[in-house]
Structure formats: structure tokens, C-alpha cells
Amino acid sequence: xxxxxxxxxxxxxxxxxxxxxxxxxxxxxxxxxxxxxxxxxxxxxxxxxxxxxxxxxxxxxxxxxxxxxxxxxxxxxxxxxxxxxxxxxxxxxxxxxxxxxxxxxxxxxxxxxxxxxxxxxxxxxxxxxxxxxxxxxxxxxxxxxxxxxxxxxxxxxxxxxxxxxxxxxxxxxxxxxxxxxxxxxxxxxxxxxxxxxxxxxxxxxxxxxxxxxxxxxxxxxxxxxxxxxxxxxxxxxxxxxxxxxxxxxxxxxxxxxxxxxxxxxxxxxxxxxxxxxxxxxxxxxxxxxxxxxxxxxxxxxxxxxxxxxxxxxxxxxxxxxxxxxxxxxxxxxxxxxxxxxxxxxxxxxxxxxxxxxxxxxxxxxxxxxxxxxxxxxxxxxxxxxxxxxxxxxxxxxxxxxxxxxxxxxxxxxxxxxxxxxxxxxxxxxxxxxxxxxxxxxxxxxxxxxxxxxxxxxxxxxxxxxx
Ligand SMILES: Cc1cc2nc3c(=O)[nH]c(=O)nc-3n(C[C@H](O)[C@H](O)[C@H](O)COP(=O)(O)OP(=O)(O)OC[C@H]3O[C@@H](n4cnc5c(N)ncnc54)[C@H](O)[C@@H]3O)c2cc1C
Numbered sequence: 001x002x003x004x005x006x007x008x009x010x011x012x013x014x015x016x017x018x019x020x021x022x023x024x025x026x027x028x029x030x031x032x033x034x035x036x037x038x039x040x041x042x043x044x045x046x047x048x049x050x051x052x053x054x055x056x057x058x059x060x061x062x063x064x065x066x067x068x069x070x071x072x073x074x075x076x077x078x079x080x081x082x083x084x085x086x087x088x089x090x091x092x093x094x095x096x097x098x099x100x101x102x103x104x105x106x107x108x109x110x111x112x113x114x115x116x117x118x119x120x121x122x123x124x125x126x127x128x129x130x131x132x133x134x135x136x137x138x139x140x141x142x143x144x145x146x147x148x149x150x151x152x153x154x155x156x157x158x159x160x161x162x163x164x165x166x167x168x169x170x171x172x173x174x175x176x177x178x179x180x181x182x183x184x185x186x187x188x189x190x191x192x193x194x195x196x197x198x199x200x201x202x203x204x205x206x207x208x209x210x211x212x213x214x215x216x217x218x219x220x221x222x223x224x225x226x227x228x229x230x231x232x233x234x235x236x237x238x239x240x241x242x243x244x245x246x247x248x249x250x251x252x253x254x255x256x257x258x259x260x261x262x263x264x265x266x267x268x269x270x271x272x273x274x275x276x277x278x279x280x281x282x283x284x285x286x287x288x289x290x291x292x293x294x295x296x297x298x299x300x301x302x303x304x305x306x307x308x309x310x311x312x313x314x315x316x317x318x319x320x321x322x323x324x325x326x327x328x329x330x331x332x333x334x335x336x337x338x339x340x341x342x343x344x345x346x347x348x349x350x351x352x353x354x355x356x357x358x359x360x361x362x363x364x365x366x367x368x369x370x371x372x373x374x375x376x377x378x379x380x381x382x383x384x385x386x387x388x389x390x391x392x393x394x395x396x397x398x399x400x401x402x403x404x405x406x407x408x409x410x411x412x413x414x415x416x417x418x419x420x421x422x423x424x425x426x427x428x429x430x431x432x433x434x435x436x437x438x439x440x441x442x443x444x445x446x447x448x449x450x451x452x453x454x455x456x457x458x459x460x461x462x463x464x465x466x
Contacts, residue, residue: 004032006437007258008218009453015225026234031215039388040289045210053447078217089301119194120201130451156185181443182280182408184313261439279353279406288389302329353404358393425456
């Protein structure tokens with residue numbers, strides 16, 4: 001159930017192992033949070049824009065190959081071409097502008113080199129923890145190296161605060177990456193502090209053609225493996241051995257859910273009112289085809305921080321709109337990433353998971369679009385460049401996802417976010433029910449979702465084999 005990146009990856013692997021797999025996707029398109037739209041005839045992929053930890057994708061291809069009979073190679077079937085971006089991004093914080101990796105001439109260079117020296121090489125360890133079963137003893141060396149790096153300071157916040165030699169600005173630029181998990185640095189494990197250094201060392205990547213190519217590649221792997229893909233078929237009830245949609249009942253030996261956990265609970269106990277706890281953040285995402293190119297010097301990936309990050313974390317905790325938020329500005333010139341003849345701009349504003357619909361006229365959106373435009377060097381609001389545009393908001397993200405549009409569901413204790421915890425792949429009370437997707441490995445984006453799908457289906461295959 002669920003044709004997002006997690007559900008598709010699981011279906012592709014189970015099908016390749018010789019099982020008869022039906023994938024049910026409620027929406028009329030595959031990809032879930034990753035989607036492709038067209039504005040003024042220009043391609044724009046909504047949702048994720050970057051692929052990190054490319055070794056996870058390679059591992060998925062290797063597993064698909066190993067499960068089959070060698071009739072085709074996963075790399076050829078998938079046909080995904082990842083391209084490394086020149087830099088992780090350009091960061092704007094309290095008047096300071098800095099690229100990651102921090103360039104030679106910047107005053108933070110020395111501290112960055114020291115930090116990158118400690119963390120930049122941890123990519124293979126994190127990739128291992130993302131893709132290997134936590135019960136596999138072979139993960140112990142990777143786990144050991146990570147734990148030795150952080151010592152007793154267990155959260156991103158406490159770890160970074162302990163590095164007194166970090167300039168405050170650089171500390172906040174590093175800490176804000178915790179929001180990729182939808183929560184503040186005091187709610188993520190110290191591991192999140194390493195992310196920007198690993199991303200700078202191992203690269204951030206975009207598939208040629210846009211990130212939706214990942215969804216298309218997974219769909220090709222699934223279909224090649226014989227998976228029956230059914231869009232527009234929403235599951236509304238699950239019992240042992242049965243998934244019920246509006247039009248049919250499906251018999252199943254095992255059910256794999258790629259749905260948000262809260263949504264799954266609703267299907268397991270229809271009619272029972274769900275009362276969620278604290279929610280991770282949502283977003284307001286503005287996508288626009290531009291009438292003219294932005295001035296030279298506007299970066300491909302800009303990250304604009306709030307001047308008071310603590311204030312943002314507090315507002316998100318309280319479920320309130322922040323005074324200033326963290327924003328990504330992804331600007332692709334004609335022919336860059338997408339095969340477009342015009343430039344496109346995506347502005348992603350971190351927002352509380354309040355389930356609301358937003359438009360350009362909302363004061364929060366207007367205020368932040370103007371601030372981001374100023375910071376990235378525009379002399380007028382980005383909206384002045386807009387041709388056709390589309391806004392996605394917490395209500396949109398909540399439609400098929402978590403309550404309130406929370407991108408990573410409910411907030412969990414810091415030790416249950418990221419690859420260091422023991423996720424609930426299988427339901428002990430319901431041995432036929434398996435989980436994949438962002439709810440299993442919250443806060444890691446595409447690599448965690450793919451890794452979780454590999455681990456969960458690995459266990460399910462063993463279970464079915466018995
Ligand atoms: C704005 C934004 C930016 C992001 N940026 C990045 C990034 O740059 N890099 C990165 O790695 N990650 C990024 N992410 C995170 C990444 O997109 C997600 O982690 C990933 O796509 C989640 O995949 P999933 O399969 O777990 O969930 P989903 O994509 O939510 O898939 C769940 C699927 O289940 C379907 N479904 C729900 N209910 C039912 C039902 N009853 N029956 C059948 N189907 C159902 C839904 O329609 C959906 O297709 C971003 C996310 C967003 C929203």
C-alpha cells in the first residue's frame with residue numbers, strides 16, 4: 001500500500017524475489033511527496049530536490065540484481081543518471097553569506113576544515129547504518145565509530161554547543177540541518193550534526209531531468225519485476241490476509257504499508273479517532289516558471305536561515321507560524337537539471353503542521369518571499385518574475401500524508417529519529433503486516449526511505465521463506 005518512494009522500492013524488491021506483488025496507490029499518480037508538474041510548459045518536480053548518500057541508491061540496485069536471475073541489470077532498467085551539484089548550497093544568516101564547503105577566503109574556513117575533518121568521512125558508516133539490518137552484527141564497527149565521534153553529547157544541539165571553537169554563525173548553519181528531520185536540533189541525535197560535512201564530502205546529487213526520475217526509475221524496476229501497479233486505488237481497510245479498496249478486496253499473504261504511520265493506524269482501526277501528539281514541521285512550497293532569468297549570482301541552491309533560529313524552533317514546537325523561517329530557494333536556469341527552455345524557481349518555506357491552505361497573499365508567505373528575495377540578491381520580490389505558479393501547503397501535504405501535513409509525522413524522542421534506532425518494520429501483534437517509508441526511518445529523506453525499504457523487505461523475505 002502506497003506508491004511513494006518507500007512503497008515502490010519495497011514492491012520492486014519483493015517482485016524481483018519472485019513474489020506476486022500488487023501495489024495500491026490511492027492518488028492517481030505515483031511518487032507521493034515526490035511529484036512532477038508542468039507550469040507554463042516547464043517541468044518542475046515538487047517535494048524532494050536533492051539526493052544525498054548516493055551509495056544507498058547503488059545498494060538498492062545491487063540488491064535488486066542479487067534477487068533476480070541475471071536477465072537484466074538494475075542499473076540499465078532503472079536508467080537513473082545522478083549528477084553531483086557544484087556545492088551543497090549557499091547559506092544566508094544574519095548578513096553572512098557562505099557556501100558549503102566553506103571556501104578558502106572565508107573567515108570560517110579554518111573551523112569548517114576542522115569540523116569537516118571530524119565528520120566529512122562518516123558517509124560510508126551512515127550509509128551502512130541506513131541500509132544494513134540493525135540486528136546484523138556487521139553494523140557494529142560503523143555504530144562504534146559514530147558513537148566515538150559524538151561521545152556523551154547525544155543531541156545535535158548538545159554536541160554542537162560543546163564545540164567551543166565553532167563560530168556561532170557556522171554552528172547555526174550546521175544545526176539548522178536538523179530541520180530536514182522536521183524537528184529542532186535538540187530533538188535529533190548528534191548524527192545530524194555530521195550531515196552537512198558528509199554532504200560536502202560525498203556530494204549532493206540531482207538526477208538528470210529532476211528528482212522525480214527516482215520515482216520513474218523505481219517504477220521501471222517494479223514493473224520489470226512483474227509488479228502490478230494500480231493507481232487511484234485507495235486502501236480503506238486492512239485485515240489479516242485482506243486489503244479492501246472501494247472497488248475490490250485483495251487477498252494477501254503479507255501487507256506492506258508505505259503509508260504514514262498515523263494513516264495506517266486509521267486503516268487498522270477504522271472509526272477510531274486518532275489523536276496525534278506533537279507534529280514535525282510541514283512546509284509551504286511555491287513553484288514558479290519564470291518570465292525572465294534572475295540576476296547572475298543567484299545560487300542554484302540557496303538556504304536562508306531565520307535571524308533567530310531558536311525562535312523558529314519554539315514556534316514550530318508550538319505549532320505557530322514563525323516570525324522568520326528557514327527557506328530553500330532552488331533556482332534552475334534553462335537546461336539546468338530540467339529540459340526546460342525557461343528558468344524555474346522553487347521556494348520552500350518551513351511551516352508548522354497546521355493543516356492550513358496558504359496563498360501568495362498570506363502575510364507569512366508574502367513576508368518570507370520578500371525576505372528570501374532580498375537575501376539571495378533580488379532587487380524586487382521573486383513574485384515579480386513569476387509566470388505560472390503553484391503553491392503546496394500543509395493541507396496538500398496532509399491529504400495523503402500525516403495529520404496537519406507534518407512531513408515526518410509525529411515528533412519522536414531524539415533516539416528514535418535517524419538510523420540509530422530499532423525501527424518497527426514488523427508488527428508483532430500482526431505478523432502479516434510490514435512497514436516501509438518515512439514513518440519507519442523518520443527524518444532521513446530519500447536515502448532513509450530506500451534503506452528502510454531494503455531492511456524491511458529483507459526481513460519479510462526471510463519470514464515468507466520460512
Ligand atoms: C517539500 C519537500 C522537500 C523535500 N526535500 C527532500 C530532499 O531534498 N531530499 C530528500 O532526500 N528528501 C526530501 N524530502 C523528503 C522525501 O520527499 C520523503 O522522505 C519521501 O518522499 C517519503 O516517501 P514515502 O514513500 O515514505 O512517503 P510518501 O511519499 O508520503 O508516500 C506515501 C504514499 O501512500 C499513498 N497513500 C496514502 N494513503 C493511502 C491509502 N489509503 N491507500 C493507498 N495509498 C495511500 C500516498 O498517496 C503516497 O503516494 C522532501 C519532502 C518534501 C515534502
